[in-house]
Amino acid sequence: MAAETHLIIMAGGIGSRFWPLSTPEYPKQFIDVTGRGRSLLQMTCDRFAALCPIERTWVVTNAAYVPIVRQQLPQIPDENILAEPAARNTAPCIAYAGWKIRQKHPEANIIVAPSDAYVRDDAEFRRIIGEALSYTCDRNAIVTIGITPTRPETGYGYIQMETAGAEGEIRKVASFREKPDKETARAYLEAGCYLWNAGIFVWNIKTLEESIRSYVPDIAEGLDAIAQSFYTKKEGPALAEAFPKLRKISIDYAVMEHHPGIHTIPADFGWSDLGNWASLHSLLESDAEGNAAVGPVRFVECSGCIAHVQGTEKVVLQGLQDCIISCSGGRMLICRKSEEQRIRDWN
Amino acid sequence: MAAETHLIIMAGGIGSRFWPLSTPEYPKQFIDVTGRGRSLLQMTCDRFAALCPIERTWVVTNAAYVPIVRQQLPQIPDENILAEPAARNTAPCIAYAGWKIRQKHPEANIIVAPSDAYVRDDAEFRRIIGEALSYTCDRNAIVTIGITPTRPETGYGYIQMETAGAEGEIRKVASFREKPDKETARAYLEAGCYLWNAGIFVWNIKTLEESIRSYVPDIAEGLDAIAQSFYTKKEGPALAEAFPKLRKISIDYAVMEHHPGIHTIPADFGWSDLGNWASLHSLLESDAEGNAAVGPVRFVECSGCIAHVQGTEKVVLQGLQDCIISCSGGRMLICRKSEEQRIRDWN
Numbered sequence: 001m002a003a004e005t006h007l008i009i010m011a012g013g014i015g016s017r018f019w020p021l022s023t024p025e026y027p028k029q030f031i032d033v034t035g036r037g038r039s040l041l042q043m044t045c046d047r048f049a050a051l052c053p054i055e056r057t058w059v060v061t062n063a064a065y066v067p068i069v070r071q072q073l074p075q076i077p078d079e080n081i082l083a084e085p086a087a088r089n090t091a092p093c094i095a096y097a098g099w100k101i102r103q104k105h106p107e108a109n110i111i112v113a114p115s116d117a118y119v120r121d122d123a124e125f126r127r128i129i130g131e132a133l134s135y136t137c138d139r140n141a142i143v144t145i146g147i148t149p150t151r152p153e154t155g156y157g158y159i160q161m162e163t164a165g166a167e168g169e170i171r172k173v174a175s176f177r178e179k180p181d182k183e184t185a186r187a188y189l190e191a192g193c194y195l196w197n198a199g200i201f202v203w204n205i206k207t208l209e210e211s212i213r214s215y216v217p218d219i220a221e222g223l224d225a226i227a228q229s230f231y232t233k234k235e236g237p238a239l240a241e242a243f244p245k246l247r248k249i250s251i252d253y254a255v256m257e258h259h260p261g262i263h264t265i266p267a268d269f270g271w272s273d274l275g276n277w278a279s280l281h282s283l284l285e286s287d288a289e290g291n292a293a294v295g296p297v298r299f300v301e302c303s304g305c306i307a308h309v310q311g312t313e314k315v316v317l318q319g320l321q322d323c324i325i326s327c328s329g330g331r332m333l334i335c336r337k338s339e340e341q342r343i344r345d346w347n
Numbered sequence: 348m349a350a351e352t353h354l355i356i357m358a359g360g361i362g363s364r365f366w367p368l369s370t371p372e373y374p375k376q377f378i379d380v381t382g383r384g385r386s387l388l389q390m391t392c393d394r395f396a397a398l399c400p401i402e403r404t405w406v407v408t409n410a411a412y413v414p415i416v417r418q419q420l421p422q423i424p425d426e427n428i429l430a431e432p433a434a435r436n437t438a439p440c441i442a443y444a445g446w447k448i449r450q451k452h453p454e455a456n457i458i459v460a461p462s463d464a465y466v467r468d469d470a471e472f473r474r475i476i477g478e479a480l481s482y483t484c485d486r487n488a489i490v491t492i493g494i495t496p497t498r499p500e501t502g503y504g505y506i507q508m509e510t511a512g513a514e515g516e517i518r519k520v521a522s523f524r525e526k527p528d529k530e531t532a533r534a535y536l537e538a539g540c541y542l543w544n545a546g547i548f549v550w551n552i553k554t555l556e557e558s559i560r561s562y563v564p565d566i567a568e569g570l571d572a573i574a575q576s577f578y579t580k581k582e583g584p585a586l587a588e589a590f591p592k593l594r595k596i597s598i599d600y601a602v603m604e605h606h607p608g609i610h611t612i613p614a615d616f617g618w619s620d621l622g623n624w625a626s627l628h629s630l631l632e633s634d635a636e637g638n639a640a641v642g643p644v645r646f647v648e649c650s651g652c653i654a655h656v657q658g659t660e661k662v663v664l665q666g667l668q669d670c671i672i673s674c675s676g677g678r679m680l681i682c683r684k685s686e687e688q689r690i691r692d693w694n
Contacts, residue, residue, distance in 0.1 A: 020661070020663075298693070300682070300693065309679065311677060312677050312678065312679055313676075313677035313678055314367070314677070314678045314679075314694075315678070315679040315680075316679070316680045316681075316682070316693045316694070317680075317681050317682075318680075318681065318682035318683060318686055318689075318693070319670070319681075319682055319683040319686065320681060323666070325681070327674065327679060329660075330658060330659050330660035330661070331659065331660055331661045331662070332656065332659055332661075332662040332663070332674060332679075333662075333663045333664075333665075334663075334664050334665065334667060334672070334681065335647070335663070335664075335665035335666055336665060336666040339665055339666065342665075346645070346647065346663045346665070347661075347663070
């Protein structure tokens with residue numbers, strides 16, 4: 001099989017944990033969270049550019065966000081921006097993109113990735129993804145990227161590797177584990193065979209199609225019923241009718257936990273899901289008192305603070321300890337870092 | 348003398364203690380500091396409206412602020428907005444306005460007032476000013492308004508009344524006192540014959556002219572030299588040449604401390620100079636935890652905070668104690684209330 005690499009970027013999240021930086025109208029993946037002048041979606045595209053050309057990059061997002069994607073990625077073909085009429089979790093999202101790709105690109109070897117993660121070492125990232133692509137191009141296998149854990153994180157799902165039967169860097173997956181409690185997370189870290197689930201995985205189009213047909217046949221049927229409309233003017237109306245009826249289920253529950261050929265590559269390229277303020281804080285450069293900022297912030301007698309101030313000219317913060325400070329588009333939040341899980345209740 | 352009431356509002360301050368709410372480009376007097384939908388200047392005009400018609404109201408301000416005054420007080424005649432080419436403190440400011448008024452209104456009885464103070468009881472305020480106007484209309488006297496102190500305030504100058512020789516509510520002034528230290532302020536409060544100097548005073552045009560001629564003759568001469576240009580096209584250029592050369596001196600040092608006919612009326616109309624964040628906090632309504640806000644602020648586990656957030660849609664503050672929180676025009680400040688005297692150093 002002469003593989004042709006494709007990339008499906010999932011960009012439909014609403015990023016409610018980063019309010020007010022992220023809002024349902026303009027969520028996290030479209031924001032310059034790290035202060036480098038590029039949104040997380042743009043950085044994701046940049047990171048994959050050497051692996052997959054833009055004309056084979058597909059962005060699946062909510063219909064409401066299509067104009068933002070078009071504006072942020074002007075080089076992407078319009079037909080590669082797939083508009084979900086409703087949020088149905090990741091299985092329908094990936095299946096829809098897969099069904100579209102299959103019609104025109106029966107040789108596709110596909111990377112699926114979220115749009116809003118951070119990677120420090122792009123070169124190592126590309127090397128790892130390249131290994132995964134080589135493995136899946138001619139096998140009925142799924143290779144999911146596993147991040148070597150550096151702390152007993154309770155905010156991520158884990159991948160348990162099998163201890164025997166490695167093929168080069170590729171390992172078989174023994175099981176997927178939900179977000180653990182602190183004690184379990186510590187045990188995982190010590191055991192050495194658990195990896196963070198980065199939600200990035202690679203499979204070829206045949207594996208994708210067969211997996212959907214086998215494990216979530218209702219989703220396959222729903223898409224088969226409208227597949228004739230794809231790439232025509234009827235696609236939008238057909239999708240609007242059919243998509244909201246597809247089962248709301250994640251790709252992990254739908255496929256990963258059932259497929260016999262799940263593999264992983266332990267990777268170490270400085271990854272973060274940027275899932276909360278603490279994770280942003282940990283990857284930004286901090287001053288001697290542990291303060292980090294994106295934006296024109298002056299810290300006076302502050303310590304342990306993380307500030308992200310969009311559209312500001314000058315910000316002075318004095319006498320704050322361990323606080324999150326964020327403003328964006330007329331909204332402002334200041335709270336203790338220890339209380340960040342309550343942000344969703346306040347916005 | 349058939350008195351005709353005039354009002355001189357001094358609106359040239361730059362309000363550096365209220366940064367970022369107040370900036371040199373748009374200082375405090377032009378801002379809706381109290382959240383009632385009117386700027387301090389507008390509220391000052393409103394307060395005097397029943398005492399003095401708008402066509403006899405004069406606003407002296409920095410040339411740079413003339414467009415703001417015009418926009419905020421559209422009903423005021425253009426020629427009543429006096430543009431200072433430079434800031435020379437209050438004596439040149441008042442003398443210039445007096446010299447202009449004298450040419451057209453030789454019967455004027457004049458109130459001089461700052462543009463940025465707060466008054467709770469407007470009716471009592473008008474009654475007191477009315478008393479002062481009655482006293483000065485036919486006397487060579489200056490009546491300055493003295494506020495009955497309610498706390499040992501160290502941020503205000505004080506007026507010492509003479510204990511004997513009252514004429515109705517009018518009392519002779521024994522002396523003016525600079526801002527005291529805490530101990531002295533306590534002694535003033537106990538003594539009962541000290542009042543806060545509100546910087547509001549009343550005199551007739553003859554007293555004004557003679558005082559300037561007697562005590563700061565150089566200022567009188569400077570204005571005499573350009574008086575022929577007043578109300579003509581030559582006024583602007585003449586003033587631009589002459590005004591910056593006038594002595595930089597306050598009306599207190601120039602006149603008040605020398606004039607033999609200084610009187611005061613002890614008044615109690617809920618006055619504040621709104622000179623700092625603490626004074627704003629004290630006049631706003633606070634919640635049960637002592638938090639007060641102007642703007643759409645939600646306090647969560649905060650206490651003793653004062654927030655003023657301009658142009659915001661939603662602000663959530665959690666876990667802050669005794670802080671000032673302000674944002675305006677892309678600038679933001681958060682600091683401990685105890686440190687507010689340092690705000691000038693940060694902006």
